[in-house]
Amino acid sequence: MTDPFDLLDIPTVLTDEERDIQATVARFLDDRVRPNIAAWFAEGHFPRELARELGELGLLGMHLDGYGCAGVHATGYGLACLELEAADSGLRSFVSVQGSLSMFSIWRYGSPAQKEEWLPRLAAGNAIGCFGLTEPDFGSDPAGMRTRAVRDGADWVLNGTKTWITNGGIADVATVWAATEDGVRGFLVPRGTPGLSTHDIENKLSLRASVTSELHLSDVRLPESARLPAARGLSAPLSCLSEARFGILFGAVGAARDCLHAALSYADSRVQFGRPVAGFQLTQRKLADMAVSLNTAMLLALHLGRLKDRGDLRPEQVSVGKLNNVREALAIARECRTILGANGISLEYAPLRHANNLESVLTYEGTSEIHTLVIGQALTGLAAYR
Numbered sequence: 004m005t006d007p008f009d010l011l012d013i014p015t016v017l018t019d020e021e022r023d024i025q026a027t028v029a030r031f032l033d034d035r036v037r038p039n040i041a042a043w044f045a046e047g048h049f050p051r052e053l054a055r056e057l058g059e060l061g062l063l064g065m066h067l068d069g070y071g072c073a074g075v076h077a078t079g080y081g082l083a084c085l086e087l088e089a090a091d092s093g094l095r096s097f098v099s100v101q102g103s104l105s106m107f108s109i110w111r112y113g114s115p116a117q118k119e120e121w122l123p124r125l126a127a128g129n130a131i132g133c134f135g136l137t138e139p140d141f142g143s144d145p146a147g148m149r150t151r152a153v154r155d156g157a158d159w160v161l162n163g164t165k166t167w168i169t170n171g172g173i174a175d176v177a178t179v180w181a182a183t184e185d186g187v188r189g190f191l192v193p194r195g196t197p198g199l200s201t202h203d204i205e206n207k208l209s210l211r212a213s214v215t216s217e218l219h220l221s222d223v224r225l226p227e228s229a230r231l232p233a234a235r236g237l238s239a240p241l242s243c244l245s246e247a248r249f250g251i252l253f254g255a256v257g258a259a260r261d262c263l264h265a266a267l268s269y270a271d272s273r274v275q276f277g278r279p280v281a282g283f284q285l286t287q288r289k290l291a292d293m294a295v296s297l298n299t300a301m302l303l304a305l306h307l308g309r310l311k312d313r314g315d316l317r318p319e320q321v322s323v324g325k326l327n328n329v330r331e332a333l334a335i336a337r338e339c340r341t342i343l344g345a346n347g348i349s350l351e352y353a354p355l356r357h358a359n360n361l362e363s364v365l366t367y368e369g370t371s372e373i374h375t376l377v378i379g380q381a382l383t384g385l386a387a388y389r
């Protein structure tokens with residue numbers, strides 16, 4: 004069986020360092036995650052102890068400099084995300100939220116004291132972070148947020164509800180975005196702050212090996228030193244989301260690759276009408292189409308990675324990558340499921356688990372519709388989403 008990436012000799016366009024990163028992450032996942040992931044998904048469980056192990060591997064905030072972060076270039080970070088999501092989107096979501104949303108918001112917009120306090124612990128996995136932007140009534144349109152931060156003497160008092168917050172229930176620190184008289188501002192809310200409570204969202208059919216929660220803020224009193232001083236306006240949280248989307252556009256390729264591996268292997272061994280189902284033209288058409296689409300998604304991810312490494316990546320280019328790669332990965336996951344027949348609906352095989360996960364990935368960090376309209380705006384100069 005040929006690796007689908009060998010079709011275009013993809014590994015040969017990677018550097019030695021990039022191949023090493025992939026191999027190291029893949030070994031960790033083979034050892035610690037693959038044997039357990041179906042059970043974690045079934046139980047709706049994210050093993051918190053993995054945070055420290057991911058920290059030891061240097062995967063938390065790995066594209067940031069200083070404060071114990073690995074300082075790896077963007078493409079290397081993307082390839083790590085690819086491997087993580089090949090195991091499960093829940094694991095990649097944990098790493099994305101920790102590194103690109105929680106840590107990046109502090110690294111980019113925090114005070115020196117906030118950086119010293121939180122970044123080394125978050126990088127080591129000794130603390131867990133989350134990022135609260137979405138609210139029950141404001142998802143795609145966060146500008147309407149109802150969470151308010153009001154000055155009271157030297158303090159701030161926060162009230163509101165955030166929902167669908169990855170890591171919310173296990174976070175030691177939440178980056179919470181709230182409206183003030185002067186526009187949107189970010190605040191660091193440590194676990195245990197009076198007035199902060201969390202409630203995990205149960206019965207998810209997707210991203211089950213990931214914690215998703217509501218955050219309730221009821222008269223949460225914070226000192227001025229809890230505000231992210233450099234974050235002014237909605238552009239601050241949106242810049243964090245752009246960072247996280249970059250990891251997603253690589254990650255989705257990993258999920259798709261894992262599905263295609265499963266389908267190729269199954270089609271090779273499953274015999275019907277006296278021959279492997281891989282030998283039927285209709286199966287080969289599916290496999291060929293999926294291999295073309297997977298390799299194209301990988302080349303797109305690598306192209307965007309090289310642009311980011313050069314410091315030239317624009318938000319609408321990230322939208323192209325997220326839109327295409329998640330959409331294609333979801334299509335591949337579903338098609339692979341068909342090749343596995345009835346066995347395809349069992350948790351014993353990865354494709355339907357990946358497909359279910361990718362439903363969330365299609366929606367979070369900007370839905371596919373919103374990314375379509377971002378690209379439309381870049382092409383026409385007209386914003387159709389407002």
Ligand code: FAD
Nearest residue numbers: 134135136137142143167168169210363367368370372388
């Ligand atoms: P809505 O905005 O209500 O959209 C509903 C539908 O309408 C969608 O199809 C959408 O594309 C469409 N739509 C909306 N506006 C337009 C428009 N102008 N034009 C065309 N179509 C439109 N949020 C966080 O802040 N932090 C997190 O850590 C986080 N983690 C998440 C984890 C999971 C598992 C999930 C599922 C979500 C998470 N989210 C998180 C929330 C996520 O970012 C939102 O779900 C997303 O922004 C979409 O918002 P919504 O679900 O309210 O959908």
